[in-house]
Amino acid sequence: MNIITLGVLAVAVGFLGSLTGLGGASILIPVLVLFGVPVKVAIASSMVSIIATSSGSASSYVRERIANVRVAMFLEVFTISGAIIGASITTFIHATYLYFFFAAFLLTSFLSLRKQKSVQVSREPDKISSWLNLQGSYFDEAERKSINYRAYNAITGGIGMLVAGLAAGMLGIGAGAFKVTVQENILRLPPKVSSATSNFIIGMTALAATSVYLFSGLLNLTLMAPMAVGTTVGALIGGRILNRLNSRVLRVLFFAIIIFLTGQMLYKGVMSL
Amino acid sequence: MSKPGDQISGPESVISYILIIGVVASLVLIIAGLILYCLQGNLDIQLEKPEVYIQGNDFFTFLGGLLTGSFQTSKALYFMTLGIAVLILTPFIRVLASVLYFGVIRDAKYVVITLFVLIVLTISLSLH
Numbered sequence: 001m002n003i004i005t006l007g008v009l010a011v012a013v014g015f016l017g018s019l020t021g022l023g024g025a026s027i028l029i030p031v032l033v034l035f036g037v038p039v040k041v042a043i044a045s046s047m048v049s050i051i052a053t054s055s056g057s058a059s060s061y062v063r064e065r066i067a068n069v070r071v072a073m074f075l076e077v078f079t080i081s082g083a084i085i086g087a088s089i090t091t092f093i094h095a096t097y098l099y100f101f102f103a104a105f106l107l108t109s110f111l112s113l114r115k116q117k118s119v120q121v122s123r124e125p126d127k128i129s130s131w132l133n134l135q136g137s138y139f140d141e142a143e144r145k146s147i148n149y150r151a152y153n154a155i156t157g158g159i160g161m162l163v164a165g166l167a168a169g170m171l172g173i174g175a176g177a178f179k180v181t182v183q184e185n186i187l188r189l190p191p192k193v194s195s196a197t198s199n200f201i202i203g204m205t206a207l208a209a210t211s212v213y214l215f216s217g218l219l220n221l222t223l224m225a226p227m228a229v230g231t232t233v234g235a236l237i238g239g240r241i242l243n244r245l246n247s248r249v250l251r252v253l254f255f256a257i258i259i260f261l262t263g264q265m266l267y268k269g270v271m272s273l
Numbered sequence: 274m275s276k277p278g279d280q281i282s283g284p285e286s287v288i289s290y291i292l293i294i295g296v297v298a299s300l301v302l303i304i305a306g307l308i309l310y311c312l313q314g315n316l317d318i319q320l321e322k323p324e325v326y327i328q329g330n331d332f333f334t335f336l337g338g339l340l341t342g343s344f345q346t347s348k349a350l351y352f353m354t355l356g357i358a359v360l361i362l363t364p365f366i367r368v369l370a371s372v373l374y375f376g377v378i379r380d381a382k383y384v385v386i387t388l389f390v391l392i393v394l395t396i397s398l399s400l401h
Binding site: 001002003004006007035036037038041048051052055056058059060062063065069070073074076077080081084131132133203204206207208210211212214215217218219220221222223224225226228229232 | 284285286288289290292293295296299300303304306307310311315316317318319320325326327328329330331332335350353354356357360361363364365367368371382383386387389390393394397398400
């Protein structure tokens with residue numbers, strides 16, 4: 001594969017990744033591996049490009065106040081701890097394990113298939129969530145109204161994010177699907193807030209993992225450079241249209257991509273037997 | 274009815290600017306490096322040459338080396354490396370700004386939370 005092809009591919013992947021909150025890396029890593037890039041190099045180099053993708057699109061979500069900064073800061077405590085542990089594990093385990101972990105992790109995305117019940121505003125949040133002031137409001141362009149919300153179960157959510165960070169750091173992905181699942185089902189945040197906040201958190205998580213990969217001899221400039229540029233351009237385009245999309249459209253898109261990725265990884269698994 | 278932008282400027286606008294400026298600066302450097310690299314006839318992804326891999330021991334020393342010009346590599350790879358370094362600094366500065374913001378509004382809980390993130394990242398960047 002040449003640099004220009006990788007750049008163009010990264011634009012397409014970045015666009016889809018941003019719309020769904022999945023990030024582009026879970027699509028790009030299997031493709032790079034297919035082209036003969038060692039899996040650890042693909043993982044570490046993706047991690048760096050995720051910083052660009054996530055920060056680029058998070059910028060517009062933050063400005064439009066869809067991403068909740070307090071929720072993000074609190075959850076980052078957990079994701080960065082997980083990411084540093086995960087990345088450290090990847091630097092020394094055998095590459096074969098990483099393929100299996102990758103496939104297994106993709107399957108966890110289906111946890112979010114269970115339809116989320118509408119956010120209950122009537123119930124009082126637990127003491128810790130209230131103490132942390134985890135609440136907010138955003139203007140929903142699709143529904144043309146301001147939506148108020150509160151987060152619940154901060155500690156359980158934090159533990160979920162520790163697992164998300166661990167997987168992200170270990171596999172070089174944003175683990176956006178997992179983060180969104182935790183935020184929607186445990187913290188009970190609205191889907192758009194979950195998606196945008198997850199995007200914001202992913203950048204910090206990727207930085208934490210990158211700090212481990214930085215001088216491990218795995219960061220390849222000829223991979224990182226076109227990936228960072230391509231995925232970010234794609235993600236910026238995606239970020240501009242997110243708030244105009246209906247939550248339902250977003251959900252359908254999200255599942256279509258997960259199904260595709262899981263199928264692809266299963267195929268890879270079968271072929272490597 | 275509140276529309277985006279109606280609220281008093283909070284951490285959101287500052288954070289948003291840090292992110293976008295950092296990413297744009299980084300991408301400009303990376304694109305400059307990529308163009309130079311391709312103009313030198315290197316169109317393929319290179320997996321073998323050691324010079325395409327980032328080398329070093331500690332991020333802050335590495336960054337200092339990049340900025341003072343003691344970093345030895347081709348111009349194309351130098352720009353790409355500098356772009357990656359700016360990219361790594363972007364979320365780092367975002368946390369730093371958050372600590373300051375929560376300090377200014379005297380939200381002790383969030384000063385502690387953001388400071389924890391900042392300290393862990395600083396240690397991890399210095400160690401590896």
